[in-house]
């Protein structure tokens with residue numbers, strides 16, 4: 009009996025290598041896709057974090073710039089609030105001194121009762137003199153908000169009357185009463201101290217209008233309207249490209265929104281190079297091909313272990329396995345099967361006279377004829393040398409098995425054509441042993457019975473079949489047996 013398990017039908021299936029190859033390639037592709045996706049997500053998270061810190065840096069610089077700039081109108085407003093007015097010569101000298109270290113401030117104006125009466129520097133800003141804020145629809149809102157909240161309000165950037173883009177602040181001045189007076193009166197609104205900052209230089213100073221650190225930046229929220237306000241720095245379309253955003257709260261309420269996207273867009277950012285993606289998928293395909301090839305090679309090794317190399321028929325190992333299965337099936341279904349041992353007559357002479365190669369051709373041809381006589385459930389095998397076997401899975405009677413043996417003998421006598429154009433005739437002797445479903449006979453005993461019958465055929469003059477004596481404790485049925493037979 010075989011010591012190792014024989015390959016199952018499924019293990020020998022021709023579709024198995026294809027299936028294994030496809031599954032391996034699909035799994036490898038899935039794995040490659042997951043790895044690429046994880047690394048892409050990780051890279052994207054890192055880029056988002058870098059964009060956030062880039063925007064935080066800009067906001068910090070912007071905050072510091074605005075605070076330092078807004079300290080100038082606050083100082084002037086405090087002076088006016090305390091003194092009740094600011095004479096032109098004092099205005100010019102104080103503001104001149106304050107603006108020395110403020111390169112981004114374009115001008116500072118005094119607007120008692122919301123009308124500009126004085127501005128520093130005068131040169132280049134004359135056009136602003138006499139401007140009535142409440143009559144100017146662009147500037148009215150911020151002024152009213154400043155009066156209402158009594159706090160500095162930042163607005164813009166706006167197109168300044170005197171030309172250029174400016175961020176403006178409106179600081180309301182309320183007179184707190186006459187210094188030294190015994191009764192503190194209700195603060196009285198005096199007017200506005202107005203500041204215009206050069207937006208372009210301020211944005212350049214804080215790095216808002218340039219591509220930096222691999223990011224494009226834009227800002228929206230004209231007039232401190234946050235997400236509702238128009239874009240005033242950078243590309244307006246940047247806010248449609250899922251930017252990383254940051255709120256910039258402004259003095260007096262409202263905010264600007266900063267947005268950043270990677271230069272080249274999100275799609276390119278953090279994506280694995282196309283070559284890496286392509287190579288991963290090619291590698292997955294190669295892995296699939298390799299696994300298919302390995303399974304096929306394994307199948308071939310298994311086939312070699314169970315099949316005869318010369319004829320391709322099952323070898324003795326597989327024959328014994330099939331025979332034991334046939335015996336079990338007969339036992340289970342309570343029917344009969346038969347073992348036919350077939351041995352060539354005078355084969356040695358073929359070898360001797362025509363050569364070993366011709367002998368091989370004869371063996372191949374005999375194997376083909378025997379396999380041609382076997383039904384789907386039967387097994388034709390080469391046991392070694394010039395000995396073959398046929399396992400009949402189901403026979404209706406011993407006579408039916410003998411009829412099959414006679415047919416083999418008739419088939420085999422037909423001349424066999426060789427490659428060299430010659431023809432040769434060989435005969436066969438056969439030993440037939442029938443196994444019954446209700447017999448308890450071990451496999452070696454069954455084979456031995458068939459062998460004895462074969463030997464009897466040889467002794468009786470060859471070219472014939474002999475039916476073996478029935479197995480011990482066995483009586484052949486006189487009636488055709490039950491079960492699925494067709495012979």
Ligand SMILES: Nc1nc2c(ncn2[C@@H]2O[C@H](COP(=O)(O)OP(=O)(O)OP(=O)(O)O)[C@@H](O)[C@H]2O)c(=O)[nH]1
Nearest residue numbers: 351352353354355356357359364365367368393394
């Ligand atoms: N060409 C070839 N010959 C083989 C092979 N295996 C065994 N043989 C030969 O087959 C012959 C079998 O011997 P026998 O069965 O005694 O020869 P035989 O002439 O058929 O004798 P009988 O069975 O009594 O008729 C031997 O000569 C072996 O050398 C093989 O694979 N190829």
